[in-house]
Amino acid sequence: MAFVELNDVTLEYVNEANVTRAIENVSLQIEQGEFVAIAGPSGCGKTTILKLVAGLLKATQGTVTVANERVTGPLKIVGMAFQNPTLLPWRTTLENILLPLEIVEPHKRLFRQNFSTYVEAAHNLLNTVGLDGFADRHPWQLSGGMQQRASLCRALIHEPQILLLDEPFGALDAFTREELWGVLQTLWQKRQCTVILVTHDLREAVYLANTVYVMSRRPGRLVSRTPIHLPRPRTLEDTFRADFIEYVHEIRRKITEGLA
Amino acid sequence: MKKAFDNSSPVLVILAVFLLWEVAGLVFKIDEFILPRPTVIFVTLFKWQHAIWPNAWQTLFTTLVGFGMAIVGGLLLGLLVGYFKLIYNALYPLLIGFNSIPKAALVPVLVIWFGIGTIPAILTAFLISFFPIMVNVATGLATLEPELQDVLRSLGASRVEIFTKVGFPRSLPYFFGSLKVAATLAFVGAVIAELGASNAGIGYLMVNASARFEVPLVFAGLFVVAAMGIGLYAIFAVLERRFTAWAYRG
Numbered sequence: 001m002a003f004v005e006l007n008d009v010t011l012e013y014v015n016e017a018n019v020t021r022a023i024e025n026v027s028l029q030i031e032q033g034e035f036v037a038i039a040g041p042s043g044c045g046k047t048t049i050l051k052l053v054a055g056l057l058k059a060t061q062g063t064v065t066v067a068n069e070r071v072t073g074p075l076k077i078v079g080m081a082f083q084n085p086t087l088l089p090w091r092t093t094l095e096n097i098l099l100p101l102e103i104v105e106p107h108k109r110l111f112r113q114n115f116s117t118y119v120e121a122a123h124n125l126l127n128t129v130g131l132d133g134f135a136d137r138h139p140w141q142l143s144g145g146m147q148q149r150a151s152l153c154r155a156l157i158h159e160p161q162i163l164l165l166d167e168p169f170g171a172l173d174a175f176t177r178e179e180l181w182g183v184l185q186t187l188w189q190k191r192q193c194t195v196i197l198v199t200h201d202l203r204e205a206v207y208l209a210n211t212v213y214v215m216s217r218r219p220g221r222l223v224s225r226t227p228i229h230l231p232r233p234r235t236l237e238d239t240f241r242a243d244f245i246e247y248v249h250e251i252r253r254k255i256t257e258g259l260a
Numbered sequence: 261m262k263k264a265f266d267n268s269s270p271v272l273v274i275l276a277v278f279l280l281w282e283v284a285g286l287v288f289k290i291d292e293f294i295l296p297r298p299t300v301i302f303v304t305l306f307k308w309q310h311a312i313w314p315n316a317w318q319t320l321f322t323t324l325v326g327f328g329m330a331i332v333g334g335l336l337l338g339l340l341v342g343y344f345k346l347i348y349n350a351l352y353p354l355l356i357g358f359n360s361i362p363k364a365a366l367v368p369v370l371v372i373w374f375g376i377g378t379i380p381a382i383l384t385a386f387l388i389s390f391f392p393i394m395v396n397v398a399t400g401l402a403t404l405e406p407e408l409q410d411v412l413r414s415l416g417a418s419r420v421e422i423f424t425k426v427g428f429p430r431s432l433p434y435f436f437g438s439l440k441v442a443a444t445l446a447f448v449g450a451v452i453a454e455l456g457a458s459n460a461g462i463g464y465l466m467v468n469a470s471a472r473f474e475v476p477l478v479f480a481g482l483f484v485v486a487a488m489g490i491g492l493y494a495i496f497a498v499l500e501r502r503f504t505a506w507a508y509r510g
Contacts, residue, residue, distance in 0.1 A: 099411075158415075
């Protein structure tokens with residue numbers, strides 16, 4: 001059985017006025033340590049899939065299992081980063097990054113005891129993403145790209161087995177975004193965790209993922225699965241190579257077909 | 261130079277108003293009985309200080325007690341109303357209706373219940389100042405960004421943890437903002453009650469003074485209340501800066 005499995009999952013948002021079907025009959029298998037990207041037009045239910053895996057939403061039909069267990073509530077082995085950095089403005093960067101350790105067991109119990117170890121781990125992460133020296137700044141003193149780096153650190157500090165990324169670079173300028181692809185690839189290769197990345201940037205998907213899924217317009221269904229056979233670590237140079245561009249074209253074609 | 265001017269500008273404005281007032285009084289020969297000049301008011305303040313001090317203390321005391329009750333009550337009710345949608349829906353119309361009642365109209369009722377004296381003044385100060393605190397705390401909690409909650413929920417945080425880590429700190433700027441408004445309102449409440457239902461306090465002093473046509477003393481009483489209001493406001497402005505500096509990005 002795969003590490004993360006969605007079996008014929010449908011999700012409907014219900015409010016007083018109407019029922020909106022966000023995704024329909026989605027089946028998906030993700031192996032441990034795999035880097036998966038989900039691409040598709042906006043409003044197609046990409047984020048819904050992340051929330052289902054995280055246990056923030058309950059499937060209307062079908063089942064979601066993670067590590068052989070059915071998901072019924074929020075999981076503790078998950079780290080999440082969103083399009084907004086969602087850092088807490090009253091905490092310094094370091095305090096923001098330590099936040100998950102104050103909540104997730106067993107770190108919560110050991111937080112005071114192991115405080116210096118945790119701070120060291122946070123500094124190591126900050127180094128990896130190029131934020132050393134900014135630990136004591138507040139988020140609003142950082143640029144958008146720096147905030148997003150800090151948000152990645154926060155998602156990883158409790159060493160989650162699954163990293164869920166909801167368009168984390170969507171609001172950044174092209175240069176910063178491409179730089180952070182490299183940062184994320186390095187983090188993933190170090191940690192060997194399972195990553196699900198939601199994005200509408202196809203180059204981003206091909207650069208980062210082992211497997212790219214494409215979703216149709218709402219209600220979202222998976223319309224294609226493309227394994228990316230490019231050597232690692234990938235570089236920005238690679239994005240100009242013919243095989244890379246061919247992948248991007250192929251996926252774009254599938255999206256267009258999905259819209260038709 | 262500029263910084264020194266920034267810091268002293270409130271004092272300069274107050275002095276300028278006094279100066280204008282003084283000059284206008286002299287030039288237009290305004291009767292002291294209508295509008296006494298600031299110098300006359302300050303002389304009166306000094307002359308009557310033995311009568312003013314105990315009454316000022318009384319007003320300060322009733323205000324602070326009422327205001328303290330308002331902080332506790334407003335905070336608790338604000339937390340409930342802001343955190344639980346059901347309580348919000350159920351309670352809000354009643355609270356708005358209650359707040360629409362002029363508090364001056366409640367003073368006679370309070371007198372019937374508690375007699376003339378300190379208690380009606382405390383209660384009026386409480387009733388008039390608790391509403392803004394409650395509304396602001398509730399707003400702070402109710403407008404909590406769902407994304408921030410999702411960050412914690414995805415980590416499996418309990419409701420209590422979401423409140424202590426995000427909800428509470430996020431609503432602090434709203435809370436302190438409301439304290440500045442409520443502090444000045446509390447003085448209004450205390451003085452209103454003293455005007456009609458007390459035998460001590462600045463309000464009582466002013467009623468007595470106006471009954472004897474001592475208009476400068478009436479104004480002296482107003483000055484004392486205004487000065488105490490500024491003082492209390494300043495204290496909470498400093499506390500606000502201290503505890504919620506992040507909200508000012510300064």
